[in-house]
Amino acid sequence: xxxxxxxxxxxxxxxxxxxxxxxxxxxxxxxxxxxxxxxxxxxxxxxxxxxxxxxxxxxxxxxxxxxxxxxxxxxxxxxxxxxxxxxxxxxxxxxxxxxxxxxxxxxxxxxxxxxxxxxxxxxxxxxxxxxxxxxxxxxxxxxxxxxxxxxxxxxxxxxxxxxxxxxxxxxxxxxxxxxxxxxxxxxxxxxxxxxxxxxxxxxxxxxxxxxxxxxxxxxxxxxxxxxxxxxxxxxxxxxxxxxxxxxxxxxxxxxxxxxxxxxxxxxxxxxxxxxxxxxxxxxxxxxxxxxxxxxxxxxxxxxxxxxxxxxxxxxxx
Amino acid sequence: xxxxxxxxxxxxxxxxxxxxxxxxxxxxxxxxxxxxxxxxxxxxxxxxxxxxxxxxxxxxxxxxxxxxxxxxxxxxxxxxxxxxxxxxxxxxxxxxxxxxxxxxxxxxxxxxxxxxxxxxxxxxxxxxxxxxxxxxxxxxxxxxxxxxxxxxxxxxxxxxxxxxxxxxxxxxxxxxxxxxxxxxxxxxxxxxxxxxxxxxxxxxxxxxxxxxxxxxxxxxxxxxxxxxxxxxxxxxxxxxxxxxxxxxxxxxxxxxxxxxxxxxxxxxxxxxxxxxxxxxxxxxxxxxxxxxxxxxxxxxxxxxxxxxxxxxxxxxx
Numbered sequence: 001x002x003x004x005x006x007x008x009x010x011x012x013x014x015x016x017x018x019x020x021x022x023x024x025x026x027x028x029x030x031x032x033x034x035x036x037x038x039x040x041x042x043x044x045x046x047x048x049x050x051x052x053x054x055x056x057x058x059x060x061x062x063x064x065x066x067x068x069x070x071x072x073x074x075x076x077x078x079x080x081x082x083x084x085x086x087x088x089x090x091x092x093x094x095x096x097x098x099x100x101x102x103x104x105x106x107x108x109x110x111x112x113x114x115x116x117x118x119x120x121x122x123x124x125x126x127x128x129x130x131x132x133x134x135x136x137x138x139x140x141x142x143x144x145x146x147x148x149x150x151x152x153x154x155x156x157x158x159x160x161x162x163x164x165x166x167x168x169x170x171x172x173x174x175x176x177x178x179x180x181x182x183x184x185x186x187x188x189x190x191x192x193x194x195x196x197x198x199x200x201x202x203x204x205x206x207x208x209x210x211x212x213x214x215x216x217x218x219x220x221x222x223x224x225x226x227x228x229x230x231x232x233x234x235x236x237x238x239x240x241x242x243x244x245x246x247x248x249x250x251x252x253x254x255x256x257x258x259x260x261x262x263x264x265x266x267x268x269x270x271x272x273x274x275x276x277x278x279x280x281x282x283x284x285x286x287x288x289x290x291x292x293x294x295x296x297x298x299x300x301x302x303x304x305x306x307x308x309x310x311x312x313x314x315x316x317x
Numbered sequence: 318x319x320x321x322x323x324x325x326x327x328x329x330x331x332x333x334x335x336x337x338x339x340x341x342x343x344x345x346x347x348x349x350x351x352x353x354x355x356x357x358x359x360x361x362x363x364x365x366x367x368x369x370x371x372x373x374x375x376x377x378x379x380x381x382x383x384x385x386x387x388x389x390x391x392x393x394x395x396x397x398x399x400x401x402x403x404x405x406x407x408x409x410x411x412x413x414x415x416x417x418x419x420x421x422x423x424x425x426x427x428x429x430x431x432x433x434x435x436x437x438x439x440x441x442x443x444x445x446x447x448x449x450x451x452x453x454x455x456x457x458x459x460x461x462x463x464x465x466x467x468x469x470x471x472x473x474x475x476x477x478x479x480x481x482x483x484x485x486x487x488x489x490x491x492x493x494x495x496x497x498x499x500x501x502x503x504x505x506x507x508x509x510x511x512x513x514x515x516x517x518x519x520x521x522x523x524x525x526x527x528x529x530x531x532x533x534x535x536x537x538x539x540x541x542x543x544x545x546x547x548x549x550x551x552x553x554x555x556x557x558x559x560x561x562x563x564x565x566x567x568x569x570x571x572x573x574x575x576x577x578x579x580x581x582x583x584x585x586x587x588x589x590x591x592x593x594x595x596x597x598x599x600x601x602x603x604x605x606x607x608x609x610x611x612x613x614x615x616x617x618x619x620x621x622x623x624x625x626x627x628x629x630x631x632x633x634x
Contacts, residue, residue, distance in 0.1 A: 060426070078429060081413045084405070096398045096415055098427050107426035109377070110415050112395060 018092050019115040020315040024122040025186045026142030029153035032122040038305040042286035049116045053123035055098050056082040061105025072178035086135040089115045118312050127186040137315040141190035145197050191220040209261040212300030216255040228274035259300040268299035275310050335409050336432040337632040341439040342503045343459030346470035349439040355622040359603035366433045370440035372415050373399040378422025389495035403452040406432045435629050444503040454632040458507035462514050508537045526578040529617035533572040545591035576617040585616035
């Protein structure tokens with residue numbers, strides 16, 4: 001009998017490695033860039049690709065003057081193209097990304113974006129559609145109190161974008177209905193909701209950094225902090241860092257990790273090391289975390305960023 | 318016995334309709350835009366999307382001055398992004414296409430391109446890679462004699478792009494090695510090779526339009542012209558329009574359809590009607606075909622365009 005022909009199956013060429021994708025959603029001046037900057041520094045710029053999806057605006061500033069909506073509205077953005085590019089990046093493919101110049105309010109030449117190991121996507125609407133959300137390994141929503149965000153936006157837009165304070169406040173008012181309709185609903189889709197706010201329950205010096213409240217939803221696996229971070233009480237001040245089983249505004253159960261603005265570096269280090277040890281890393285956590293726009297280190301920001309670094313590294317394992 | 322559970326399969330939502338994709342490749346000033354314009358007019362602008370892949374240049378004109386290659390070189394283009402966008406268009410998806418301004422030599426704001434029923438892709442390198450070629454239903458290479466193309470390029474670039482004739486000729490010389498290395502090899506991948514050239518074998522008035530030689534490769538199914546178009550002889554003048562079984566320069570068998578520049582409108586109409594009748598259409602062929610850059614109708618151009626319209630409509634059936 002003749003030998004049966006055996007067709008040798010050649011191995012397929014190795015597909016492009018898929019990056020780890022993190023979304024950081026939030027309203028204008030909610031602190032997205034500050035958070036992102038620390039993550040890129042901690043992980044190394046050579047391993048990170050940071051993408052701002054506000055570059056997917058459909059109209060430039062001059063065109064928007066005649067339109068009945070602001071940049072917060074999905075119709076003011078190429079949402080379908082944003083989804084397409086996020087999908088391509090998630091599959092390890094490059095994209096030619098549009099570029100919107102915040103200074104001139106115009107579109108400039110697009111840039112080639114090739115996904116490195118970690119892709120950090122920040123902007124107004126990265127969690128707006130199901131298809132976009134499906135691209136991410138972890139999702140974050142920045143949720144500062146409105147009065148804090150207003151102060152940040154006035155400070156930034158007057159200092160860096162050439163507006164007067166009155167102009168910024170008028171724009172905030174104009175945007176409010178769309179913020180409520182399109183930006184804030186993304187909070188419900190975040191694995192982690194981050195709220196920086198002043199300590200209110202006791203008197204602290206005026207220059208005390210903002211505290212962080214991190215809502216850790218059970219939609220992804222968080223580092224186990226039970227036994228490391230003391231259990232806080234709902235009403236009392238608790239310790240400077242504490243974990244609390246709580247219900248979110250929508251009544252879903254969450255772990256709420258509080259890091260008070262006046263937390264001592266020693267207490268913070270205990271928590272940082274506990275989070276870091278879950279990764280099985282030899283060295284300690286990155287020392288560069290927690291730096292504010294002003295270059296000052298704060299413990300609430302450091303722990304917040306470390307938690308996100310944890311999730312990026314954990315997803316890459 | 319309990320009833321077996323029957324899971325009702327819901328129909329998938331209808332995917333985006335896939336367009337018919339035609340590539341028109343060729344060197345600079347080979348006549349791509351003139352051919353494309355006639356096709357869009359014949360099919361209707363509302364049914365066509367015309368894409369120029371020269372928009373995928375990687376460097377602007379100022380940057381290219383310091384580079385060791387010209388725009389003809391694949392390294393001077395985002396070939397991978399071009400492939401990606403062609404694939405997306407072929408699947409009926411929109412793309413945000415870069416835009417290169419030939420007048421300023423700079424990149425401007427990208428545009429949303431949504432594929433209509435027919436997508437006509439013209440440019441320098443649409444057939445350069447296998448992945449790009451795989452996106453097309455039919456492929457065309459424009460192959461005018463070099464002296465004709467030079468004359469066309471000098472005329473266009475001096476009239477419309479602000480160059481002197483000497484500058485254009487110097488640029489042609491600089492590009493020649495890359496034209497040989499990257500542009501002309503695409504000819505081998507075309508289903509149809511189109512050559513407009515003057516009649517040389519007999520004396521004709523000076524204003525006689527250029528003749529067309531159409532090499533019809535058996536890589537796609539062409540309209541059957543046997544019995545409609547007389548068989549020409551290799552050496553003799555034949556009739557004004559004739560078909561000839563031939564070998565291409567690479568010795569592969571082809572049908573060579575010749576349309577002489579002085580072909581009479583009546584002869585041309587017989588051939589046009591024969592091609593058109595193969596589609597089973599009620600009405601006659603579009604009357605707008607065959608218009609040159611100068612607005613003059615020529616029979617060789619009309620038959621060339623009609624053949625391409627035939628292929629687009631045939632693929633859409």
